[in-house]
Amino acid sequence: MLIKILLNLLVLISLFSASCSTNSQHDNPHQDLIIFAAASLTDSFREIANEFENINDDVSVIFNFAGSQQLSTQLLHGAYADIFASADWIQMDRITQSDLSLSRPQNFASNQLVIIVPSENTSLFELSELVTPGTKVVVSHTNVPAGTYTNTIIQKLGQHPGLSESYPDKLKQTIVSEETNVRNVVQKVVLGEADAGFVYLSDTALPYVSEKVRIINIPDQYNQIANYPATILMESESKELAKGFMEFLKSSKSQNILEKYGFQKIQDP
Amino acid sequence: MLRTFARIKTERRSSHPLWMPAGISVTLLYVLFIGLPVVAILVKAAQQKGLFASLLSDTTIQALQLSLVTSIISIVIVVIIGTPFALLLARKDSLVLKFIDSLVELPIILPPIVAGVAMLMAFGRQGILGPVLNSVGITLPFTTGAVICAQIFVAAPFYIRAAKLGFQSVSTDYEDVSQTLGVSPWQTFWKLTIPLASPSILSGLALAWARAISEFGATIMFAGNLTGKTQTMPLAILTAMESDIGASLALSVILLLASIVVLIILGFFANKSWRANL
Numbered sequence: 001m002l003i004k005i006l007l008n009l010l011v012l013i014s015l016f017s018a019s020c021s022t023n024s025q026h027d028n029p030h031q032d033l034i035i036f037a038a039a040s041l042t043d044s045f046r047e048i049a050n051e052f053e054n055i056n057d058d059v060s061v062i063f064n065f066a067g068s069q070q071l072s073t074q075l076l077h078g079a080y081a082d083i084f085a086s087a088d089w090i091q092m093d094r095i096t097q098s099d100l101s102l103s104r105p106q107n108f109a110s111n112q113l114v115i116i117v118p119s120e121n122t123s124l125f126e127l128s129e130l131v132t133p134g135t136k137v138v139v140s141h142t143n144v145p146a147g148t149y150t151n152t153i154i155q156k157l158g159q160h161p162g163l164s165e166s167y168p169d170k171l172k173q174t175i176v177s178e179e180t181n182v183r184n185v186v187q188k189v190v191l192g193e194a195d196a197g198f199v200y201l202s203d204t205a206l207p208y209v210s211e212k213v214r215i216i217n218i219p220d221q222y223n224q225i226a227n228y229p230a231t232i233l234m235e236s237e238s239k240e241l242a243k244g245f246m247e248f249l250k251s252s253k254s255q256n257i258l259e260k261y262g263f264q265k266i267q268d269p
Numbered sequence: 270m271l272r273t274f275a276r277i278k279t280e281r282r283s284s285h286p287l288w289m290p291a292g293i294s295v296t297l298l299y300v301l302f303i304g305l306p307v308v309a310i311l312v313k314a315a316q317q318k319g320l321f322a323s324l325l326s327d328t329t330i331q332a333l334q335l336s337l338v339t340s341i342i343s344i345v346i347v348v349i350i351g352t353p354f355a356l357l358l359a360r361k362d363s364l365v366l367k368f369i370d371s372l373v374e375l376p377i378i379l380p381p382i383v384a385g386v387a388m389l390m391a392f393g394r395q396g397i398l399g400p401v402l403n404s405v406g407i408t409l410p411f412t413t414g415a416v417i418c419a420q421i422f423v424a425a426p427f428y429i430r431a432a433k434l435g436f437q438s439v440s441t442d443y444e445d446v447s448q449t450l451g452v453s454p455w456q457t458f459w460k461l462t463i464p465l466a467s468p469s470i471l472s473g474l475a476l477a478w479a480r481a482i483s484e485f486g487a488t489i490m491f492a493g494n495l496t497g498k499t500q501t502m503p504l505a506i507l508t509a510m511e512s513d514i515g516a517s518l519a520l521s522v523i524l525l526l527a528s529i530v531v532l533i534i535l536g537f538f539a540n541k542s543w544r545a546n547l
Contacts, residue, residue, distance in 0.1 A: 073510060136411060141494065141508055176411035177493025180508055188493070192395035193410045 030058045033241050034080065036071040037063060038087035038145070038228070039183045040111065040200050044261035045085070048254045052245055059241065067144045067181045068092075075100060075233070082242040085230040087111075087182075088145035092229045102239065105231035108249045109263040111200045112223050113149055116213040118192045127216060128163055130196055131170040138177045138185045138194040146182040149224040150198040156222040189213055200226065205262030228263070310525055314518045323515040324523075331497040332505035332520065339413060339501065340481040343420035347428050347477055352470075355432035356462075360441070370433075377426045384422055385490025392418065393491075415492035416499050424481035431473020435466030472538040479531045483524065 037045050042065045049061035064071065064081065068091040075084060076098055084101075085108070086092040092105050117124045124130070130137060140147035158168045179185045182199055189197040190212045204210055230249060232242040248254055255265045314320055323329060358370050376384060390396050392409050402409065409415045439462050447457040463470070485503040492499040494508065502520050509517035 070510075073514075136408075138411075138493065143508060175495070177495050177499065178508075179494055180489075184489075188410075191389060191393065193389065193393050 030060070031238055031241055033059060033061045033082050033238060033245060035061060035063050035083045035085065035245075036075065036079070036081040037065055037083075037085040038068045038071070039065050039181050040087055040146070040202055041065070041085055041228070042183070043206060044202070044258050044263065047257050047261075048249065051253060051257070052248050055248075056241075056244065061245075067140075069143045069145070070180070080235060081233055082236040082238055083230060083232055083245060085228065086145070087228055088148065088226060089229055090148065091145065092231065095231065095233075100234050102232040102234050102236065105229040106246070106250075107227045107229050107266050109228045109255075109258045109266060111202050111226040111228065111263050113146070113153060113198055113218055113226070114201050114204060115196050115216040115218065116186070116189050116199055116204060116209070117196050117216060118189055119212055119214050120192065121195060124195055125216070127157065127160070127218070128167075131167060131174060133174070135174045136176045136193075136195045137171065137174045138179060138188045138197045139175055140182050140185055140198070141178040141180055144180060144182060145226065146185070146198070146200060147178065149226055152224055153198070153218060153222055157218075160219070160222060200262070202262035205260070307525065310518065310521055314522045317515050317518055319515055320519055323513065323519040326516060328496055328500075328505060328509070329516055329520060332500055332502045333523065335413070335416070335497065335500065336482050336502040339416045339420060340478055343417050343424060343481045344428075344474065344478050346417070346421055347425045347481075348474070351425055351429045352432060355429045356436050358429070358433045359436035373426050373429050375426075376423050377430075381423055381484065381486030382490060383486075385419065385487035388415075388419060388422060388487060388491045410491060411493045411495070411499060413492075413498055416488055416501060419487035419491050420481040420484045423484050423487060424477040427480055428470075428473040428477035431476065432466070432470045435469025435473070436462065438469065439465040468538045472535050475531045475534045475538075479528060482527065 035045070035049075042063075045063065045065075049063070053059055053061060064074075064079075066074075068086040068088060071084065072086065072091040072094045075081060075095060084092070084095055086095075086105075089105075092101075095101050096105065115127070115130070123132075124135070129135075139150045142148055142151050154168045154171050157163055157171070158165050160167070164170075176194065177188070179188070182203065185194075185197040186199050186203045186209055188194040189199075190209055192212075196216075204213065204215055230246065232239060232246060236242050250266070259265055317323070358366060358373075379387075389410065392398055392402065392415075394403065394408055394410060407414075409418060443461060443465070444457050447461050448454060452460070482501075483503055484501070485507070488499065488501060489504055489507075494500050494504050496505075500508065502524055506517050506520045506524075509520065
């Protein structure tokens with residue numbers, strides 16, 4: 001009886017460990033491609049992955065979307081992925097400096113920041129009106145790429161001839177939350193809980209966002225161009241497939257999808 | 270027939286002591302599974318360079334302060350509202366109360382993030398009650414008040430449930446006797462009911478406080494994340510996890526130690542109420 005129980009336990013344990021292992025590709029032609037991608041890429045990458053799966057039989061693209069800093073931390077602590085697509089180079093550099101990247105990461109798109117305001121708001125139309133006391137501005141935390149960009153932009157706006165020198169400080173007074181992910185900033189403005197939020201232009205291309213918000217543009221000289229780099233990771237067990245995806249990312253098909261979602265295409269070298 | 274069945278059952282149980290080794294090995298595995306992460310946090314924190322610097326950083330201290338202040342305010346409100354409520358639930362019996370009784374327990378099983386969404390929909394600026402709150406000049410989201418609301422929402426049921434059980438364990442006969450002896454109802458409540466129910470009440474208090482201080486999902490949805498204002502310890506742990514693992518570990522150790530203290534207090538009261546029942 002005891003032996004039987006122990007045997008059962010053994011079977012259970014081996015089943016469990018088998019299901020945990022990622023190394024099940026040898027006897028199965030089906031391949032998984034695991035991509036860790038910045039939260040702002042959620043919708044465009046889903047569409048690109050669909051196209052990629054259509055032209056590659058028996059391939060499933062599996063995503064982990066989160067703030068780039070969350071993803072890089074996960075990767076640094078041993079999470080497995082084939083490709084990492086970051087919203088900035090700071091997070092990508094953490095990966096390359098730890099020798100986790102197979103080759104030099106490459107930009108595949110760029111983005112810039114805008115300010116969104118709920119459409120029903122009747123008092124907020126200009127940059128200068130953001131600092132009116134009582135305004136609730138939501139930004140990303142400076143740990144997040146979007147937050148770093150926002151911070152730089154706010155500093156730069158102090159030099160705007162139409163705004164005062166104390167503008168950056170006043171603007172910081174109206175910040176009510178530093179979200180850990182740019183999509184959370186979008187949500188809080190879409191829900192009408194915040195009066196304004198600093199988000200990517202690409203975020204405003206989503207239908208559920210564009211219906212609910214209007215955009216205040218940040219002039220180019222004060223804006224930040226956010227470059228999106230991607231790389232194949234050293235530990236990838238499907239490097240060929242990953243290379244295929246990286247190529248596909250630069251194809252006109254993918255680039256058009258990215259443009260549709262508000263990103264700027266990369267210039268061909 | 271029934272008797273034979275019962276005999277078979279007892280025989281079965283006693284004739285298979287072989288279950289014991291399996292039971293023990295599974296228990297050991299489980300203890301490892303629970304214990305190792307706890308030990309790992311302490312070991313990794315001890316190895317971390319500059320742990321004290323992380324502990325003393327502005328963000329950490331502000332998060333600690335905020336967590337302490339908000340959780341204490343929350344618990345005081347929970348006790349003030351929850352105690353009479355629990356007494357009512359324990360003493361009166363009606364269909365409506367039974368319904369409310371089960372409603373009270375909803376936040377216990379509700380995912381906290383759902384609680385956050387629900388609170389936004391109800392008390393947010395665009396929420397159902399938003400216009401009313403706005404007209405009296407109250408906007409809750411992104412304020413410390415929102416942190417407290419979220420904590421009360423998730424923590425109150427733990428207190429109310431425990432206090433109700435505590436009051437139920439005090440027989441109304443005692444209260445009746447006390448009052449026939451000329452003690453006022455108010456004094457009876459303070460001198461008899463509360464002391465007799467106190468082990469339950471206090472363990473409920475400890476559980477509710479632990480739940481309030483660890484509240485995360487509803488807070489980040491409803492109150493946002495701003496250092497010193499709405500960033501409580503769990504939120505600070507998440508934010509720090511993404512850049513400064515040291516700070517994240519330091520905060521985790523503090524929360525871990527606080528949890529252990531709560532467990533010890535709970536154990537103490539459980540022991541006390543067990544003795545009281547002897």
